[in-house]
Amino acid sequence: MSDAQSTRWPETRPDVGVSVEAVLAEERLEFTDRIIGLEQQVKELQAASRLSPSEAVAVEANLAGMKSSLTWRAGRVVTLPVRVLRVVKRRVLG
Structure with missing residues (x-):
C-alpha cells in the first residue's frame, strides 16, 4: 500500500x-464494493441479452435460413x- 493511501484518516496525533x-479492513470494504458493482453489471448484461420466445424463434429461423443458403454450403x-x-x-497434440 502506498504512503498516500496510509494517510487517509485524520489522526489527532501526527506521529500515529x-x-x-x-x-x-478498508481494502476488504473496497473489494466488497467492487464485487457488488460487478455482480450488478453481470445481472444487467444477462437481462439485456435474454430474448423473448418470439425473438428466439425468429433468430433460429434466420440461422436455419442462412445455413441452408448456397453461400453457406459452399x-x-x-x-x-x-x-x-x-x-x-x-487429437494428435492433445
Whole structure:
C-alpha cells in the first residue's frame, strides 16, 4: 500500500500511523464494493441479452435460413480441409 493511501484518516496525533488491520479492513470494504458493482453489471448484461420466445424463434429461423443458403454450403465445402486439419491436430497434440 502506498504512503498516500496510509494517510487517509485524520489522526489527532501526527506521529500515529494507520494500523495494518485498519488498512486491511478498508481494502476488504473496497473489494466488497467492487464485487457488488460487478455482480450488478453481470445481472444487467444477462437481462439485456435474454430474448423473448418470439425473438428466439425468429433468430433460429434466420440461422436455419442462412445455413441452408448456397453461400453457406459452399463456404463449408471450401473450409472443410482446414477444419479437418484442426481436428487432427487437436487429437494428435492433445
